[in-house]
Amino acid sequence: MMTALLILHGLLAVALLGAVTHQALAASAPRNEPRTRSFFTRFRKTDAGAYGTPVAILFVLVMIAGAILYPRYRLVVRPLLQTLDLRAANGAFELKEHFSALGLLLLPAYWSCWKQPLEPAYDGARLWLTWIIALTVWWNFVVGQLLVSIKGLGV
Amino acid sequence: MRTHPRLMLFSLAACAIYTLAYYFDWSLFRYYLGTGTFGLSAPASAGAPILWYGWLATAVLGGAVVAGITPRSWTTRLSPELAWLIPAVAMLAAFMYELRWFL
Numbered sequence: 507m508m509t510a511l512l513i514l515h516g517l518l519a520v521a522l523l524g525a526v527t528h529q530a531l532a533a534s535a536p537r538n539e540p541r542t543r544s545f546f547t548r549f550r551k552t553d554a555g556a557y558g559t560p561v562a563i564l565f566v567l568v569m570i571a572g573a574i575l576y577p578r579y580r581l582v583v584r585p586l587l588q589t590l591d592l593r594a595a596n597g598a599f600e601l602k603e604h605f606s607a608l609g610l611l612l613l614p615a616y617w618s619c620w621k622q623p624l625e626p627a628y629d630g631a632r633l634w635l636t637w638i639i640a641l642t643v644w645w646n647f648v649v650g651q652l653l654v655s656i657k658g659l660g661v
Numbered sequence: 662m663r664t665h666p667r668l669m670l671f672s673l674a675a676c677a678i679y680t681l682a683y684y685f686d687w688s689l690f691r692y693y694l695g696t697g698t699f700g701l702s703a704p705a706s707a708g709a710p711i712l713w714y715g716w717l718a719t720a721v722l723g724g725a726v727v728a729g730i731t732p733r734s735w736t737t738r739l740s741p742e743l744a745w746l747i748p749a750v751a752m753l754a755a756f757m758y759e760l761r762w763f764l
Binding site for chain 2 (some may be wrong): 563574576577580581593594596597598600601603604606607608611612613614615616617618619621627628630631634635637643
């Protein structure tokens with residue numbers, strides 16, 4: 507059951523990672539950028555405003571799955587990290603814990619900034635909040651994958 | 662105005678309160694690994710406590726109170742720049758707090 511939830515947690519995180527990365531790059535693209543046929547330019551041409559609510563929902567779903575898995579991490583994975591003296595891995599998860607919480611608490615401001623019609627006064631806040639959420643998601647994803655690599659799926 | 666000042670204020674206050682909560686250990690409740698129960702205190706047999714859920718609850722409650730009691734005239738004067746500046750400082754503070762693991 508917990509292994510299935512861990513896989514679901516990972517899959518939801520992949521969807522969140524894709525959505526928020528797309529949005530962050532699209533929000534950063536200058537509006538007067540000339541049209542080219544490059545993949546990167548097309549990637550950034552997406553409608554960033556369409557991602558606000560899906561990113562918020564996915565973030566909450568990933569958090570719920572992570573919060574359910576957390577006691578198993580403390581019982582099974584953390585003691586292993588301590589036994590192997592993997593202090594950096596332990597610390598990386600501690601940061602993941604804080605970044606997840608701060609990201610969740612940021613969601614109301616983030617979602618509010620992306621509500622249509624977009625307010626020009628919040629252009630800067632919208633861009634930076636999106637990048638903060640994106641960097642949080644990237645950190646949490648990479649650390650999660652590293653820990654699964656160390657412990658394996660059998661939680 | 663579509664951007665909700667109270668939601669902004671909630672996020673800012675909750676991020677600041679979460680930072681204070683883990684630093685000063687203001688956990689609203691604890692989760693005990695041994696018994697698998699939530700509570701304020703428990704015997705040693707209940708096992709190690711998880712504080713994270715409690716810190717998060719403290720931040721949500723604190724943020725809701727701050728956003729709820731602050732007069733509307735104040736919330737509308739909130740600078741949009743604070744919306745990302747305070748969370749960025751909170752993330753940096755978390756990084757500095759956990760730096761001991763990497764040294």
